[in-house]
Amino acid sequence: MSDRGFDLDARLAERERADLRRDLSPAERVGAWTRFSADPKGGAPAYGDEELVFASNNYLGLADDRRVLQAAENAARTVGTSAGASRLVTGDTGLHRALERDLADCKATERALVFSSGYAANVGTIDALAPDVVFSDELNHASIVDGCRVGASETVVYDHADPADLRERMAARAAGADGAADDEQWLVVTDSVFSMDGDVAPLDAVCDAAEEFGAWVMVDEAHATGLFGDGGGVVQRVGLADRVDVQLGTLSKALASQGGYVAGDEALVEYLLNAARSFVFSTGLAPPAVGAAREALRIAREGDRTAELWSTVEALRDGLTDMGYEVLGETHILPVLVGDRETALELGERVRERGIVAPPIRPPTVPEGTSRIRVAPMATHTESDVEQCLDAFEQAGEEVGLL
Numbered sequence: 001m002s003d004r005g006f007d008l009d010a011r012l013a014e015r016e017r018a019d020l021r022r023d024l025s026p027a028e029r030v031g032a033w034t035r036f037s038a039d040p041k042g043g044a045p046a047y048g049d050e051e052l053v054f055a056s057n058n059y060l061g062l063a064d065d066r067r068v069l070q071a072a073e074n075a076a077r078t079v080g081t082s083a084g085a086s087r088l089v090t091g092d093t094g095l096h097r098a099l100e101r102d103l104a105d106c107k108a109t110e111r112a113l114v115f116s117s118g119y120a121a122n123v124g125t126i127d128a129l130a131p132d133v134v135f136s137d138e139l140n141h142a143s144i145v146d147g148c149r150v151g152a153s154e155t156v157v158y159d160h161a162d163p164a165d166l167r168e169r170m171a172a173r174a175a176g177a178d179g180a181a182d183d184e185q186w187l188v189v190t191d192s193v194f195s196m197d198g199d200v201a202p203l204d205a206v207c208d209a210a211e212e213f214g215a216w217v218m219v220d221e222a223h224a225t226g227l228f229g230d231g232g233g234v235v236q237r238v239g240l241a242d243r244v245d246v247q248l249g250t251l252s253k254a255l256a257s258q259g260g261y262v263a264g265d266e267a268l269v270e271y272l273l274n275a276a277r278s279f280v281f282s283t284g285l286a287p288p289a290v291g292a293a294r295e296a297l298r299i300a301r302e303g304d305r306t307a308e309l310w311s312t313v314e315a316l317r318d319g320l321t322d323m324g325y326e327v328l329g330e331t332h333i334l335p336v337l338v339g340d341r342e343t344a345l346e347l348g349e350r351v352r353e354r355g356i357v358a359p360p361i362r363p364p365t366v367p368e369g370t371s372r373i374r375v376a377p378m379a380t381h382t383e384s385d386v387e388q389c390l391d392a393f394e395q396a397g398e399e400v401g402l403l
Contacts, residue, residue: 032381034051058254058378088280096290108242110266111263156169203234319386337372
């Protein structure tokens with residue numbers, strides 16, 4: 001009999017040869033400082049010494065904030081630990097609706113809809129809209145890419161953050177043979193803040209190009225929600241809520257929880273709650289996650305955590321640049337450009353030896369020749385923490401010959 005199974009050992013060995021194999025390193029807790037364990041496989045973690053984390057998307061440092069912890073506990077006690085079912089069955093609660101009202105308010109939209117993850121929001125939304133063509137920025141997140149694979153008839157990739165190239169590709173499509181594009185439904189999709197480069201999409205120009213051809217615009221604010229524009233994101237900072245048809249984001253980064261959301265007009269939300277399979281066939285987001293996200297959003301909008309984050313970002317960027325490093329982007333994500341993958345790996349290892357967790361990013365995540373260290377500060381990092389991070393990069397950079 002033929003063996004039609006899967007040789008996973010061979011697949012793992014191939015990933016090992018290509019230096020693409022990863023493993024899990026359990027952390028003792030989430031915060032600016034924590035202890036890590038080597039991958040215990042099926043066993044219990046054995047934690048080492050405390051290390052300073054500059055590798056988390058917990059940008060506002062709220063994942064262990066007492067107010068957010070209390071909100072999660074209150075939600076569990078009053079509603080339960082699980083939604084128990086799809087929200088279309090019995091898994092919809094007043095707590096979910098309260099969070100959605102808050103999100104719609106900060107996004108300046110009629111309604112919002114909470115999904116079980118940002119990934120589910122992207123895939124489910126693109127699949128439900130089922131566009132004939134998606135025009136997608138070449139550096140969009142994997143969840144957008146997968147959403148296009150699942151839901152779009154065709155995907156056209158335009159040059160990163162280049163509205164002129166987007167316009168050219170749309171014009172070429174519109175001029176297709178036999179006017180085939182006349183009846184097509186088009187969707188332009190972009191991240192607002194790009195997670196590996198730390199740059200911001202030129203949303204105004206993207207909207208201009210889309211409107212010229214009658215296309216819808218969808219913006220993923222995963223790395224911007226809670227940090228710009230009264231907590232809404234870059235769309236709110238630049239005043240484009242009335243020109244972006246679909247606004248997405250996640251609750252798992254600056255909002256220190258879990259889940260994703262879509263914000264837009266009444267018709268969009270009503271359609272998605274009926275047609276987005278990742279919403280319809282998923283258990284509703286767990287109430288503790290909902291409670292935590294709602295409190296984190298309140299803190300982001302009303303408190304001073306965002307200002308504290310930007311102060312830390314400025315100190316780190318200035319310190320790294322003054323040393324001689326090239327730091328990409330313009331946001332709270334600080335990619336320290338190294339170049340070749342071997343040097344990036346060595347720099348990351350030397351920095352880690354000094355108690356700083358900041359991951360090297362190399363191909364295929366980024367293009368060849370652009371390997372980097374991704375530094376992601378939190379609002380809760382102190383001046384002493386920043387100094388320790390800068391000292392580690394200076395010493396490590398000298399050792400590997402970058403400084």
